[in-house]
Amino acid sequence: MEPEITSTQDNQSKNAHFINGLTPRSRLFLQNHQAWLEQRVPALSYAFERMAEDFKGDMLEYEQIIRAKMERKLEKKRQKIIAFVRSDLEGQLDSLKATLDAIVADAKKYQWCDHCGKLAILNCCYNFSYCSGTCRLLDWYKHLEICDKYPRIEVKNEGESEKRV
Numbered sequence: 001m002e003p004e005i006t007s008t009q010d011n012q013s014k015n016a017h018f019i020n021g022l023t024p025r026s027r028l029f030l031q032n033h034q035a036w037l038e039q040r041v042p043a044l045s046y047a048f049e050r051m052a053e054d055f056k057g058d059m060l061e062y063e064q065i066i067r068a069k070m071e072r073k074l075e076k077k078r079q080k081i082i083a084f085v086r087s088d089l090e091g092q093l094d095s096l097k098a099t100l101d102a103i104v105a106d107a108k109k110y111q112w113c114d115h116c117g118k119l120a121i122l123n124c125c126y127n128f129s130y131c132s133g134t135c136r137l138l139d140w141y142k143h144l145e146i147c148d149k150y151p152r153i154e155v156k157n158e159g160e161s162e163k164r165v
Contacts, residue, residue, distance in 0.1 A: 115139040125149040 022030065111120040113131035115138055120129030122136060125148045130136040 114143070 111123070111129040112118065113120045113135050114128050115130060115135035118131040118135075120131050122130045122133070124130065124136065124143065125146075128139075128143055128147070130139065
């Protein structure tokens with residue numbers, strides 16, 4: 001059985017019929033009660049609005065509290081990750097420094113050509129070494145000024161002095 005759909009006029013006529021069937025005292029009580037309810041509507045609406053505003057304010061406050069807690073937790077995790085990565089990178093850096101020191105120590109065992117950078121087999125004076133006679137000749141004019149191994153001969157030519165070997 002489907003519920004009956006009634007219009008507002010039907011409801012009002014039923015209510016009027018119900019009210020007409022009441023005693024005068026009951027009718028007066030019902031009217032007073034209805035007036036009291038109508039007076040309560042604005043107060044209840046106001047209370048509802050206040051509660052809704054308080055709820056929104058509380059929700060914003062809780063959101064800020066939760067956000068602050070999450071940010072603190074996130075910052076702690078960030079610091080832990082940074083510390084872990086830093087220690088890992090420091091370990092890698094120490095390993096690379098040790099490798100570099102070993103490579104440098106190995107390289108210092110040898111002398112290198114001052115002209116091309118290859119392994120040197122010829123020495124000239126104090127700290128100058130060459131890989132071949134060709135590199136020595138190519139570098140000679142730069143090296144000549146400071147070389148102590150070969151004497152410089154000064155020849156005066158028309159008022160100028162020249163250095164020759």
